[in-house]
Amino acid sequence: MPEKYDRLGHGYNATRRADPYLVQRLCHHLRLAPGQAYLDIGCGTGNYTHALHQAGGRMTGVDPSVAMLDQARARYPELTWRQGAAEAIPLPGASVAG
Numbered sequence: 001m002p003e004k005y006d007r008l009g010h011g012y013n014a015t016r017r018a019d020p021y022l023v024q025r026l027c028h029h030l031r032l033a034p035g036q037a038y039l040d041i042g043c044g045t046g047n048y049t050h051a052l053h054q055a056g057g058r059m060t061g062v063d064p065s066v067a068m069l070d071q072a073r074a075r076y077p078e079l080t081w082r083q084g085a086a087e088a089i090p091l092p093g094a095s096v097a098g
Contacts (some may be wrong), residue, residue: 009043018051032057040084046072046079053079062089 030038034056040049044063045068052062053059055075060080063069069081084090 009039016047018047020051023051023055025050026052027055031056039089041089043067043072046076046081049079050076062086 026032030052032038032052032055035058038052038057038059038060039062039080040046042054043049044065045061046061049059049061061069061072062082062084063072064083064085066083069083072079073081076086082090
């Protein structure tokens with residue numbers, strides 16, 4: 001499946017942005033605490049990862065698609081990005097709050 005998203009990844013950000021309402025709801029449901037570590041699984045090009053970072057979370061984005069992560073790294077180099085799948089998160093256990 002990463003190949004599908006690798007193909008989509010090249011033009012994905014031309015039409016995609018983080019929705020402010022969804023960001024607000026995510027912050028509420030995550031009980032986002034400034035400086036606390038959070039993981040965005042299936043982060044794609046990082047739009048929501050970055051928005052949650054701006055809201056105070058210490059974010060790490062994980063996605064199986066190299067093309068999506070390349071865009072995320074280029075747009076938001078200050079964040080941490082890892083290639084991987086939800087079934088095998090490339091991080092040590094208990095290293096994130098949510």
